[in-house]
Amino acid sequence: MITAQPDYQQVLESIQEEVRPLLGRGHVADYIPELRKASSERFGMAVYCLDGRTFSTGDADVKFSLQSVTKLFALALAFSREGDNIWKRVGREPSGNPFNSLVQLEHERGIPRNPFINAGALVITDILVSRFVQADVAVLQFMRMLADDPTIDFDMAVAQSEQKTANRNSAIAYFMKNFGNLHNDVSEVIDTYCRQCSITMTCSELAKAGAFLAKHGTVPWTGQEILDPSSAKRLNALMLTCGTYDAAGDFAYRVGLPAKSGVGGGILALLPGEAAIAVWSPGLEANGNSLAGTYALERFTTLTSRSIF
Numbered sequence: 001m002i003t004a005q006p007d008y009q010q011v012l013e014s015i016q017e018e019v020r021p022l023l024g025r026g027h028v029a030d031y032i033p034e035l036r037k038a039s040s041e042r043f044g045m046a047v048y049c050l051d052g053r054t055f056s057t058g059d060a061d062v063k064f065s066l067q068s069v070t071k072l073f074a075l076a077l078a079f080s081r082e083g084d085n086i087w088k089r090v091g092r093e094p095s096g097n098p099f100n101s102l103v104q105l106e107h108e109r110g111i112p113r114n115p116f117i118n119a120g121a122l123v124i125t126d127i128l129v130s131r132f133v134q135a136d137v138a139v140l141q142f143m144r145m146l147a148d149d150p151t152i153d154f155d156m157a158v159a160q161s162e163q164k165t166a167n168r169n170s171a172i173a174y175f176m177k178n179f180g181n182l183h184n185d186v187s188e189v190i191d192t193y194c195r196q197c198s199i200t201m202t203c204s205e206l207a208k209a210g211a212f213l214a215k216h217g218t219v220p221w222t223g224q225e226i227l228d229p230s231s232a233k234r235l236n237a238l239m240l241t242c243g244t245y246d247a248a249g250d251f252a253y254r255v256g257l258p259a260k261s262g263v264g265g266g267i268l269a270l271l272p273g274e275a276a277i278a279v280w281s282p283g284l285e286a287n288g289n290s291l292a293g294t295y296a297l298e299r300f301t302t303l304t305s306r307s308i309f
């Protein structure tokens, strides 16, 4: 049944009140030292409707570290250029393991389960490094274009902080190289990946940047096709099944939207045909997804009676 458009502003303001008891409760990512500086008291949320209307609440215009949310944009860029060839090097199944796990790679001969766990994202970065002179800049420019904002940038302090502590991701990359599934130098792939992960945006910017995936691959305000509708459908499916790691089943159960999270506390969720929603709160649950952000999205789909199901 098609229901009237919800009053998104009122919904966001209710959510802002409802999440209050959760703020300060999660764990701010500290394995990348620079991310420790974020406060788990922060909360922002923004909705970008495909008709151009925007709604926001709280810290929706504060920049935060996108981290793994950038994996979605890197994947979209690689998929738009390489098509189905990427699936020779990375799978499309949920991993059921933490995002930075090495264990499956041994059994599965260096082919990561999906492009959103770190191993899979490093393969995507490798594909982009082979294709572009400066793959990190290619991803940045792609995201600037999608957000319609040329000032979107890397946070070099975060990038360097991750580069200095990237032993685990380097181990994953060397392991895949041993299986022949990494074609470029490990150090170049890691440096590119760390810069990509350091990109900062606000919730308002992120919701706008993600809107093309809610509009079946087309940028809503220009009509430019980034991905054909079938490819956009496939990326939405991957977000639903793999975008929140080993919590993807629980996230789908609670929220019912395709989404991609990051350890900076951001989550981009899509309401296909209608809107993109970005939420940010740095306190994380055990799987590395924003605690208050997940709850906010759960309340969003409940209060609006909108989900993909």
Ligand code: DON
Pocket: 066, 067, 068, 069, 099, 100, 118, 162, 169, 197, 261, 262, 263, 264, 287, 288, 289
């Ligand atoms: O590679 C890492 O560990 C980070 N740059 C990104 C991890 C991340 O955001 C996982 N998301 N929940």
